[in-house]
Every structure is written in structure tokens, then in C-alpha cells.
Amino acid sequence: MSEFAQVSRRLAGAAETTAANRSWWDAEAADYYAEHGRFLGDADFVWGPEGWRESELRLLGEVAGRRVLEIGAGAGQCSRWLVTQGASVVATDLSGGMLRTALTLNQRVSDPRAAIPLLQCDGTVLPFGEGSFDTVFTAYGAVPFVADSAGLMREAARVLRPGGRFVFSTTHPFRWAFPDDPDSGGLTVTMSYFDRTPYVEADSDGEATYVEHHRTIGDRVREIAAAGLVLVDLVEPEWPERNTETWGGWSPLRGGLFPGTAIFVCERSA
Numbered sequence: 001m002s003e004f005a006q007v008s009r010r011l012a013g014a015a016e017t018t019a020a021n022r023s024w025w026d027a028e029a030a031d032y033y034a035e036h037g038r039f040l041g042d043a044d045f046v047w048g049p050e051g052w053r054e055s056e057l058r059l060l061g062e063v064a065g066r067r068v069l070e071i072g073a074g075a076g077q078c079s080r081w082l083v084t085q086g087a088s089v090v091a092t093d094l095s096g097g098m099l100r101t102a103l104t105l106n107q108r109v110s111d112p113r114a115a116i117p118l119l120q121c122d123g124t125v126l127p128f129g130e131g132s133f134d135t136v137f138t139a140y141g142a143v144p145f146v147a148d149s150a151g152l153m154r155e156a157a158r159v160l161r162p163g164g165r166f167v168f169s170t171t172h173p174f175r176w177a178f179p180d181d182p183d184s185g186g187l188t189v190t191m192s193y194f195d196r197t198p199y200v201e202a203d204s205d206g207e208a209t210y211v212e213h214h215r216t217i218g219d220r221v222r223e224i225a226a227a228g229l230v231l232v233d234l235v236e237p238e239w240p241e242r243n244t245e246t247w248g249g250w251s252p253l254r255g256g257l258f259p260g261t262a263i264f265v266c267e268r269s270a
């Protein structure tokens, strides 16, 4: 968030949301990596600010020999770890800036398998045929940054083979009602959990520069079902004692009291 941004709750459609968020992630890519790159590792798979890894949670199931698509891959750390586990991956992202960081990491990693294929595309319009992948996932990418998250679920389901798995982590919907403050200021409800009006930052002309969309837990379950997916688990990772780091509004204080991340584990109906 820029300190000069005007912050409001107002409607923001798909085109406005996509344009704003593409520019925002392009501009923030270097700073984001500088701030969070060490925590994420260059070839590691972390599901969220709690610091739980796929190597511990195993939410994707078997990945060796599987065709895996990552949506909103950022610098591609998760995909890079997956190839070291024997998966065949494609890492995609809306932002060319984020993918440029991914390319830099590709050139830096010593394991040649970890130079992953990168593709720029919007998660709501995936340039792949039906049933192209065994597994689709996103770790905090895309889901809150699109106006039509139901459409994103449909796209994920479309490119999955029957019986394939779609797993996504995102900010826990419960957090919407609280200010984005890692300290005690973030422990008091200040707005309605039920208010789906998007969070919009805008420049001095009122042009959106960053947009987040909120859905309740019930909304997410209905989006998943409408896409022809079956929800097999909803993981609310607890804050581990080993993690003493604050990431934006996520902190040991808040993490010890209520969930900060929700991980939805879904399968395409066979």
C-alpha cells in the first residue's frame, strides 16, 4: 500500500481490478522480493505467513511425475521446489514484474531443474486446454486480486483432469472484519465480515491502483461447488511457535488468537 494512496470501499469491476493489480505488482515486485524473499526461499514452498511448507502439510498429494500449474506464482519459489520433487510445472502470473524476478531466480539457482517455465497470463483466462493438468494451485496468488473469483475457480477446474486437485491459500475471510494491523489494533472488529465491497486504493485522479475482493467462507464453498469441484479439506494453519516474524498484518500475536490463512483443498469431480 502506498502511503499517498486514497483508500476506500467501492465497487471495482474485472477490468479495473486487473489493470490496477497488474501495475501494482509490476511496481512492487523488487520491494516484495527484498522484503519477503528470505522468508520464502528461492526454491521452497511456503503456503502463507505462518510459514508452513508443502513438505510438512502435503496438501497437493503425490507430485512426482505430475503435471502441475501454478497460478499467481510471483517469483516462482513454490514451482521451483516442486520440480525438485519430480513434478513437471508451469508457473504463471499476471505481472511481468513478478515474472522478471522469477527469471532472475531461474538464472541464479544451482539446480538446473529449478529453472522453471514461466508464462504471463491472468488466472481467470488460462491459455490451456481442458484437463491439461493433474494439479493446479496458488499460494496467496490471484484469488483475492480478481473481481470474479468464481470464474477463476471455473478456469482452474476446466484445466484440471477429472479427479485432479486444486489447492489455494488466501487470507482467511475472518480477517476482513479487522484492521490490517499486526499489533493490538488488529484485534478489534471495525467492519462487517459480510460487507463484500472491495478494498480500493486510488491515485489522486481516483484511478484504482490496488484492489482486493472479499468473499465469506460460505461464498468460497459455493464458488467451489459451482465450478464442479469438491471441497475435501479446509486447513486453518495455526501459528507455529518457531515463527517469530511479522508479515504485514500477520503476526505471532494475532496468529495465536485467530486464523490468518485459509487453505482450500478441492478436487475436480471424476
Ligand SMILES: C[S@@+](CC[C@H](N)C(=O)[O-])C[C@H]1O[C@@H](n2cnc3c(N)ncnc32)[C@H](O)[C@@H]1O
Residues within 6 Å of the ligand: 018, 021, 025, 040, 071, 072, 073, 074, 075, 076, 078, 092, 093, 094, 095, 098, 121, 122, 123, 124, 138, 139, 140, 141, 142, 145, 146
Ligand atoms: C502475494 S503474491 C503471491 C505470490 C507467491 N506465492 C508469493 O508468496 O510470493 C500474489 C501474486 O498474485 C499475482 N496476481 C494478482 N492478480 C492475478 C491474476 N488475476 N492472475 C494471476 N496472478 C495474479 C500477483 O502478480 C502476485 O505475483
